[in-house]
Structures are given as C-alpha cells and as structure tokens.
Amino acid sequence: xxxxxxxxxxxxxxxxxxxxxxxxxxxxxxxxxxxxxxxxxxxxxxxxxxxxxxxxxxxxxxxxxxxxxxxxxxxxxxxxxxxxxxxxxxxxxxxxxxxxxxxxxxxxxxxxxxxxxxxxxxxxxxxxxxxxxxxxxxxxxxxxxxxxxxxxxxxxxxxxxxxxxxxx
Numbered sequence: 001x002x003x004x005x006x007x008x009x010x011x012x013x014x015x016x017x018x019x020x021x022x023x024x025x026x027x028x029x030x031x032x033x034x035x036x037x038x039x040x041x042x043x044x045x046x047x048x049x050x051x052x053x054x055x056x057x058x059x060x061x062x063x064x065x066x067x068x069x070x071x072x073x074x075x076x077x078x079x080x081x082x083x084x085x086x087x088x089x090x091x092x093x094x095x096x097x098x099x100x101x102x103x104x105x106x107x108x109x110x111x112x113x114x115x116x117x118x119x120x121x122x123x124x125x126x127x128x129x130x131x132x133x134x135x136x137x138x139x140x141x142x143x144x145x146x147x148x149x150x151x152x153x154x155x156x157x158x159x160x161x162x163x164x165x166x167x168x
C-alpha cells in the first residue's frame with residue numbers, strides 16, 4: 001500500500017472511482033479525448049485521400065516536433081514525452097517511407113539530425129491545409145465567435161492541466 005494511504009481509501013473491485021464515473025458520464029476530459037481522436041481521424045482520412053496513406057496518428061508526433069533545421073532523436077523524444085527507442089522506431093518507419101532522412105549534425109560530428117525530405121514537407125503542408133479547412137468548416141458550423149470562445153476555453157483547460165502537473 002502506498003505511503004499515506006489507508007485501507008479506507010482503497011476501492012473494492014468493480015467500484016468505480018469518481019473520475020471513472022465522470023468519464024462514463026461524458027465529462028470534459030472524455031469530450032476532449034473524443035475531440036482529439038475525431039480530429040486525428042479527420043486528418044488521417046484527408047491525408048489518405050491526398051496519397052499519404054502510410055501515415056498514422058502515431059507518426060504525427062514526429063511531424064509536430066520536427067522543425068526546419070531538423071532535430072536529434074533525443075530532442076524529439078523529450079518534446080514528445082516518449083522514449084528514445086519509441087521515437088527511433090517511428091523515425092525508422094518515416095525514413096523507410098521517404099518522409100524524413102538522417103543527416104550528420106553540422107554542430108556535432110557524432111550526432112545525427114532527423115530532417116524532413118521533400119515528401120515530408122509535402123505531408124506537413126497537406127496537414128496545415130487540412131487543419132485550415134477544418135477551421136473553416138467549424139467556423140461555418142459554429143460561427144466565428146463561438147469557435148473563438150471554444151478555442152479560448154481549450155487554452156484555459158490546457159493551461160490549468162499544465163499548472164496541475166507542474167505544481168504551479
């Protein structure tokens with residue numbers, strides 16, 4: 001039993017925690033998770049229509065954290081909050097499929113940078129266009145003001161979650 005925890009605080013098998021009950025009831029956390037997954041499904045389906053049918057949501061973490069100068073595996077892992085091994089696996093796949101390449105780091109001969117290839121830049125551009133189209137679609141459905149309010153609320157939620165994990 002963890003320090004500071006009494007037998008009274010342990011739940012019986014099958015007894016749902018308050019958090020589980022909120023998730024089952026469709027609280028904001030579940031809605032955010034569902035929204036994220038639906039967004040990723042939308043992006044992936046759109047990418048497939050554009051010929052990028054070998055990209056999966058797991059690969060997006062590399063694209064999201066890879067800048068114009070490239071990045072080392074360790075940097076990508078730190079930014080993505082993944083292990084070096086996991087990032088290496090994703091990068092291997094993307095390299096095999098022509099989205100990234102490994103190059104010597106000009107600042108450190110012993111290090112290697114992961115950099116976009118032209119196909120990788122094309123995929124990143126396609127993602128940007130898909131997300132722009134999604135913004136337009138949401139603006140048409142919700143209206144600009146409601147979408148801005150939603151985005152502001154999501155920023156507040158993200159900030160609150162970040163503050164909760166950093167103890168600030």
